[in-house]
Amino acid sequence: MASLQKLSRDFLSAFDEKKYDNAAEIIPKLKLEFAKEGILSPTPKFDPDDLLAARQLMEMAVLVSIFANRTQDEVERLISEVQPFYSPNLGLPKSDNENKILGLYLLLALTNNRISEFHSALENIDNPEDDKYLNYPVLLERWLMEGAYDKAWKAITDTNQFPSKEFMILMKSSSDNLEATVRNEIALCLEKAYTSLPVHSAKYLLYLKSDADLQTFVAERAERGWQLQAQSLLFKTEVEKRIAEEDEEISVENNEEYLINSVLNYAAKVDVIV
Template sequence: MSQQSFDTRAKELASAFAAKDYERSAQLLPALKTTLSQLNILVPLPSSDPSLLATARDILEIGALTSIFLSDDVQFSRYISQLSPFYALKDKIQPRSVNEKKLIALRLLFLLSTNDIAQFHTELETLEDEADSDVYIKYPVVLERWLMEGSYDKVWKATTQKSEVPAEEFAIFADILVNTIRNEIANSSEKAYTSLPLSNAKHLLFFTSDDDLLDFIHERGWEVRVNRIYFPKEETLENGIAVERIIENTLGYARELETIV
């Protein structure tokens, strides 16, 4: 690809992404990445042309964001890995990225959504004070803290209400994270109770549809008799009282929210 053709394609990619034509963006990216590889810029060096570094970084950032909108977790992880050395050279690359912190936070949120807590903390350690000062990075950090506390109601609110989400890309991970929360609550419920009324379980697991609740019950292998769920018999947790309190708090919040709505 000639330099003129490369510049034209790069502008076309930016236009397609701005127009939210993510399928077109995905079609344009492979050829552009091939050219970046041919220019020996896909793996940046301090001696590389700063303007070319900025172009390559912007292309890869669009690739990462496009993969989120297309729900391609594998590609998203690959783009983030390719962007890491560019972010390490951020003092050399001008203009500075406007998407760096957002993408780093999205990576943290993805790790949280897939319950990869060890890697979450490993990557968080490199961010120093940004966990409290940056609006994007603070978001997954606060969510993780609430998850560890068992404050699932707060996590659910922060991931499902638009006013709580720092950017639209973050909302795309909401379904994954809510599913993680449901499974955490389900695991605790199995250990804290022998059974629960169906109506309580619907609130507790943040379902708005009876059919979705029944599908979830079937997936978990729970039994339903006379509008009540019966859990498989397991040994009760030593901290069963604490688990019950978490569940009761979550149920109370869900009821309040339903009243407001």
């Protein structure tokens, strides 16, 4: 117990001084001492004060791992270890950090495309929209599903959108995943709604900063019929794609009707993007 008390003091001191790397190095030692006491599997048999102290330290371990830029796997592992302390069966008062920790878990599930886990976690949360930490991933997922890509893009790139610094750091480590997801969804909408776009419009709609970025993006979709000519981005039409995929002939009249239907079906999504 003396070792645990000293480790706790050292950990808290490093956290208060924002020496997050130092604090992160203490986490495995703390967990080892908790494991010896058996408190990492909390039950009502433990003294409530000990449970509260362990819960606080494990919550801080999650935050430290984020500030110290540890891997997402490490962060998630710590979150999974603190979640049992939120069980109503323990009879503990609600933690001020609980919604933040749960919100971070939701964000990790979303950015790694584990949508079923995301929704399963939400089923156990009452009124997530009423809490800023929970509302952030909930809105982000909703915008992605609805095709509100302008809102989703702002949520993952505008630092003022994040409910706390931990979310910003975690999103930064995951931004490639979500940015790629948003761009890919926009690309699907564009190629179904247009046969061509001016280069400057394509860059704007795809959130690409330069002609070189657009060239790379288009090259990755060459097999889908994307190509750059002069100052235009050209798409293979839906009819051409269907011919290539199904190897069937379609009359000119059907081509025109199919194109018109494609534009109408995706107009709503493109309006949202614009």
